[in-house]
Amino acid sequence: MIRIRDLAKRFGSIHAVDGISFAVAKGEVLGFLGPNGAGKSTTMKMITGFLQPSAGSAEVCGFDVERQPLEVKRRIGYLPEGAPAYGDMTPLSFLEFCADVRRLSGADRRAKIEAAVEKTTLQGVLYQPVDTLSKGFKRRVGLAQALLHDPEVLILDEPTDGLDPNQKHEVRSLIHGMARDKAIIISTHILEEVDALCSRAVVIASGRIVADGTPGQLEARSRLHNAVTVRLKNPADAAALRAALAGQPGIAGIEENGAEATVLPAGGQPILAIVDGALRDKAIAVEEIKVERGRLDEVFRSVTAKPKSNDTGKRG
Numbered sequence: 210m211i212r213i214r215d216l217a218k219r220f221g222s223i224h225a226v227d228g229i230s231f232a233v234a235k236g237e238v239l240g241f242l243g244p245n246g247a248g249k250s251t252t253m254k255m256i257t258g259f260l261q262p263s264a265g266s267a268e269v270c271g272f273d274v275e276r277q278p279l280e281v282k283r284r285i286g287y288l289p290e291g292a293p294a295y296g297d298m299t300p301l302s303f304l305e306f307c308a309d310v311r312r313l314s315g316a317d318r319r320a321k322i323e324a325a326v327e328k329t330t331l332q333g334v335l336y337q338p339v340d341t342l343s344k345g346f347k348r349r350v351g352l353a354q355a356l357l358h359d360p361e362v363l364i365l366d367e368p369t370d371g372l373d374p375n376q377k378h379e380v381r382s383l384i385h386g387m388a389r390d391k392a393i394i395i396s397t398h399i400l401e402e403v404d405a406l407c408s409r410a411v412v413i414a415s416g417r418i419v420a421d422g423t424p425g426q427l428e429a430r431s432r433l434h435n436a437v438t439v440r441l442k443n444p445a446d447a448a449a450l451r452a453a454l455a456g457q458p459g460i461a462g463i464e465e466n467g468a469e470a471t472v473l474p475a476g477g478q479p480i481l482a483i484v485d486g487a488l489r490d491k492a493i494a495v496e497e498i499k500v501e502r503g504r505l506d507e508v509f510r511s512v513t514a515k516p517k518s519n520d521t522g523k524r525g
């Protein structure tokens with residue numbers, strides 16, 4: 210439903226987006242990740258037709274964003290970053306304005322406004338000027354306008370930014386509930402959101418894709434994937450565990466932190482049996498033992514780390 214090919218955007222000498230390609234199918238929630246300034250918002254603006262690409266193309270439901278902009282806009286809901294609403298309007302008058310722009314009328318118009326209000330829980334603030342709303346409510350007004358026409362494609366730029374933990378949970382449930390019939394891209398800095406919500410994640414840095422996979426595939430790239438963390442009854446036993454594992458094939462090392470020891474695998478291979486064997490062999494008492502899945506934050510840091518030369522990642 211969304212396909213972008215070699216998409217690029219230059220602002221003067223800045224390569225904000227530097228030739229990226231991916232596709233998002235119906236039923237997928239794509240998490241779009243990257244450090245500040247990586248090019249996420251610029252990419253989303255090009256997919257929604259708000260910015261013209263310097264090169265490459267974007268297609269939504271088979272329509273080209275540059276050549277068939279109206280067909281694309283009919284099928285797309287877009288939540289830009291910040292608070293995208295007119296401050297002196299109330300949420301209701303703003304949604305009515307958006308419904309007019311979308312040429313909704315009659316009973317369908319009323320039903321769609323009601324549904325958007327209900328989904329984003331705006332009932333309590335419908336008649337209050339947007340400028341006077343809290344950041345979380347402003348965000349929900351933006352979300353309501355993106356959902357208003359029940360589009361097939363949703364592009365949401367940091368949809369949970371500024372929301373409290375309960376509201377974050379509500380918005381994630383809302384997105385999750387809509388995911389089956391839509392193609393959704395969300396940009397986020399919150400890695401737990403990727404785990405909670407996304408079927409796939411694309412990570413960009415300096416305008417280029419540096420990782421693309423399911424959350425599980427990305428976690429498998431972590432140096433902690435398949436590591437075994439052991440909480441010892443007696444922290445002094447860490448030395449015996451280290452000695453028992455030293456030089457064993459499959460073991461890359463051991464990191465100690467108080468009563469916890471994390472045994473790292475060589476090449477990401479499962480090592481639970483080796484660690485368990487060593488613990489039994491040395492009769493080391495254990496309070497807890499767990500196999501690590503890997504950590505997205507660590508993978509994110511490693512794939513987006515800037516080279517230590519004076520290359521800033523922006524090429525003129």
Ligand SMILES: Nc1ncnc2c1ncn2[C@@H]1O[C@H](COP(=O)(O)OP(=O)(O)OP(=O)(O)O)[C@@H](O)[C@H]1O
Nearest residue numbers: 220223224225243244245246247248249250251252
């Ligand atoms: N209109 C513009 N004119 C000049 N430079 C711009 C413009 N818009 C974005 N940029 C630059 O393009 C790069 C990418 O910005 P973009 O906002 O897409 O990043 P981002 O990944 O969305 O960042 P954040 O996570 O902080 O929102 C940055 O270096 C930014 O300063």
